[in-house]
Each structure stands twice: as structure tokens, then as C-alpha cells.
Amino acid sequence: MSNSLVYSRLYKWYESNRRVLPWRETEDAYAIWLSEIILQQTRVAQGMDYYLRFIARWPKVEDLAAADEAAVLREWQGLGYYSRARNMHKAAQMIVARGWAPFPTRFEDIRSLPGVGDYTAGAIASFAYNQPFPAMDGNVYRVVARLMDIDEAFDTTAGKKLFHRHIEQLLDTDNPRLFNSSIMEFGALYCTPTLGDNCSSCPLQAHCIAFAHGTAALLPLRKPRPALRNRWFDYHIYIKTQGGNALNSTDEITTLLCKREDPHDIWYHLYEFPCEELSEDPVVTRPRSASQHAKPICTFTHVLSHQRIHARFFIHRVSEFPVISGAFCVAWKELDDFALSRLTLRALDSIYHQ
Numbered sequence: 001m002s003n004s005l006v007y008s009r010l011y012k013w014y015e016s017n018r019r020v021l022p023w024r025e026t027e028d029a030y031a032i033w034l035s036e037i038i039l040q041q042t043r044v045a046q047g048m049d050y051y052l053r054f055i056a057r058w059p060k061v062e063d064l065a066a067a068d069e070a071a072v073l074r075e076w077q078g079l080g081y082y083s084r085a086r087n088m089h090k091a092a093q094m095i096v097a098r099g100w101a102p103f104p105t106r107f108e109d110i111r112s113l114p115g116v117g118d119y120t121a122g123a124i125a126s127f128a129y130n131q132p133f134p135a136m137d138g139n140v141y142r143v144v145a146r147l148m149d150i151d152e153a154f155d156t157t158a159g160k161k162l163f164h165r166h167i168e169q170l171l172d173t174d175n176p177r178l179f180n181s182s183i184m185e186f187g188a189l190y191c192t193p194t195l196g197d198n199c200s201s202c203p204l205q206a207h208c209i210a211f212a213h214g215t216a217a218l219l220p221l222r223k224p225r226p227a228l229r230n231r232w233f234d235y236h237i238y239i240k241t242q243g244g245n246a247l248n249s250t251d252e253i254t255t256l257l258c259k260r261e262d263p264h265d266i267w268y269h270l271y272e273f274p275c276e277e278l279s280e281d282p283v284v285t286r287p288r289s290a291s292q293h294a295k296p297i298c299t300f301t302h303v304l305s306h307q308r309i310h311a312r313f314f315i316h317r318v319s320e321f322p323v324i325s326g327a328f329c330v331a332w333k334e335l336d337d338f339a340l341s342r343l344t345l346r347a348l349d350s351i352y353h354q
């Protein structure tokens with residue numbers, strides 16, 4: 001394959017089709033890093049607001065390093081995968097402590113930051129400094145798998161090495177910034193998981209081995225995913241009122257909140273209503289507690305990357321709060337001040353709309 005022909009066709013497509021994204025219009029490594037962390041496992045449309053809010057509130061790495069972790073988690077609320085926010089905050093503090101501000105310039109230093117893997121380090125080094133490192137995100141794996149007709153899963157150790165060898169041969173070392181931007185955008189917008197008719201007028205069709213072999217729609221391959229772990233959470237929303245009753249007439253209502261404190265479990269340092277985790281599905285086993293005879297106000301199946309949470313929310317109107325380890329009393333109108341788990345936000349949304 002002639003790489004120079006691939007480059008010229010790819011760059012021509014990119015110039016005509018690329019989206020204008022604020023983090024692609026800057027060479028500020030800090031801003032690019034923020035965008036890359038926010039966009040991990042998040043769609044551009046959803047991540048855009050978060051990026052703009054973060055960069056407005058903490059315009060430099062020193063600002064983010066000096067922020068409270070609780071404020072960072074609060075700003076992150078709703079994006080999920082909260083370890084990304086905690087790692088981002090730790091990384092900002094590391095950058096300042098090591099004298100790397102405004103941002104490290106060596107690939108090895110960028111790669112050493114918490115929450116930064118090969119992809120993110122390559123993206124920052126190439127987009128900010130035009131250094132010749134590949135940036136292999138899911139879109140690039142798909143394009144490379146199809147261009148080279150690679151029938152090895154890309155998410156195994158052997159597969160990653162194989163793909164890495166291919167992308168190193170394909171990378172435009174004279175224009176790494178342009179190459180990485182173009183191939184990522186091409187995968188995001190054109191060589192998509194559902195190809196439709198795109199291959200028939202694809203600018204890279206003549207260079208695409210999977211197209212020639214008729215295998216494009218089958219690629220890329222990934223290793224089988226492990227079964228999701230099921231968990232059953234019963235949440236108890238204790239309501240103490242001084243006057244009004246409705247949860248959206250909030251003045252004198254108080255409730256109990258808990259902070260999740262297990263660093264090895266989901267939603268570390270996020271807040272939620274007191275939670276009782278059950279060892280098995282309460283719907284198919286005999287009820288074990290009085291609360292399980294009550295009717296939940298809402299139920300959700302909340303899917304995370306490795307777990308499926310079956311949640312029920314019960315409302316208890318009380319004159320005195322029960323004593324629950326770790327629980328503390330808050331005014332209902334102040335719930336917004338806490339970094340709540342996405343599941344808790346879903347429950348609140350459902351309750352407000354009933």
C-alpha cells in the first residue's frame with residue numbers, strides 16, 4: 001500500500017468533513033488532556049458541556065490541582081466512571097508537584113500520569129506537540145482492522161501488539177497531529193460500526209483489504225466479554241417533614257445520605273440514600289425484611305461496565321430518623337450540593353416526575 005496516497009485521500013476527506021471541536025482547535029496540552037479524559041467512554045455531544053464547564057472553572061492545571069476533590073466530583077456528576085475524575089485531580093496535583101506545569105512535554109511523563117494510558121498519552125503528544133506517536137482509540141482500531149483485514153481481537157495483549165505494529169507502519173511521522181486527527185475522525189464519522197453503503201464511495205476503498213475480501217462488516221474482532229455480575233440494592237429514602245409533604249416543595253424536608261467509602265467498589269466517594277445490598281434477587285426469593293413487603297416508589301436496572309445493578313427505592317416517612325452507620329442528615333433542597341451517583345439522580349428524576 002502506498003502510504004502517501006492514503007494520506008492525501010484521508011486528509012482531503014478530513015478537510016471536507018471534520019467537526020469543529022474546541023479541543024481540536026487548540027494546542028494547549030492541558031485543555032487537550034481534559035477533553036481526552038472527559039471523552040473516555042463518553043459521547044462528544046454529552047462531553048462537550050462538561051469540557052466547557054471544566055475549562056471555564058479551572059482554566060489552568062494549577063487551578064484544578066488546588067480544587068477540592070468534592071468540587072471536581074460534583075462538576076463531573078452524571079458522566080459516570082468517577083475514577084476518571086479522581087485520577088484527573090490527582091494527575092493535576094502531580095503535574096504541579098513535579099514542576100511540570102503547564103503540562104509535561106515528554107511522552108513518558110504524560111504516560112506516567114494517573115488515568116493516562118497509551119492512547120491518551122499518544123493523543124496529547126501528537127495533538128499538542130505534533131510528536132510522532134499513534135493514538136489508537138476504538139475508531140482507529142476499527143479502521144486499521146479493516147484496512148489491513150486483521151482477524152485478531154484488538155483487545156487482547158497479542159492483538160494490541162499486532163495492531164500497534166500496523167499503526168506504526170501507517171503513521172505519518174511528518175504530520176502525526178493531522179494523521180491522528182484524520183483517522184480518528186474518519187472512524188468516528190465514516191468507517192463506522194454500521195457501514196451501510198459507505199464502502200461503495202469510500203476514499204480509501206482502493207487501499208482497504210477487508211473491502212476487497214468482503215470482510216469489512218465483520219471487523220474489528222474483540223474478545224468475548226465476561227458475564228455481568230448482578231447485584232441487588234434496596235435504597236431507603238427517609239423523609240422527615242416539618243410542614244409540606246411533596247418532595248418538590250422542599251423547604252422543610254430533611255433526609256439521610258451516605259457516602260460510599262469502599263475504594264474497591266463502585267461510586268467511591270459519591271453520595272446516595274442508605275443502601276441495603278441483598279445477596280440474591282429479592283423478587284424471586286422470599287422477602288427477608290419488613291421493607292421488602294413495601295412497594296418501591298421506583299425500580300431501575302442500571303448497567304455498568306462489569307455489573308448490572310437491580311435497584312429498588314423505598315420511601316419512609318418518619319418522625320425520627322433511624323440510626324444507620326455512616327448516614328447523616330441533610331436538607332432535601334441541598335441534595336444538589338452533593339456528588340450523587342448516576343443511579344441516585346435517575347431515582348430523583350423519576351420521583352420528581354411522578
Ligand code: SF4
Pocket residue numbers: 143146147190191192195198199202203204205208210211216
Ligand atoms: S472501504 Fe469500507 S471498510 Fe474500508 S476503509 Fe472504507 S469505509 Fe472502511
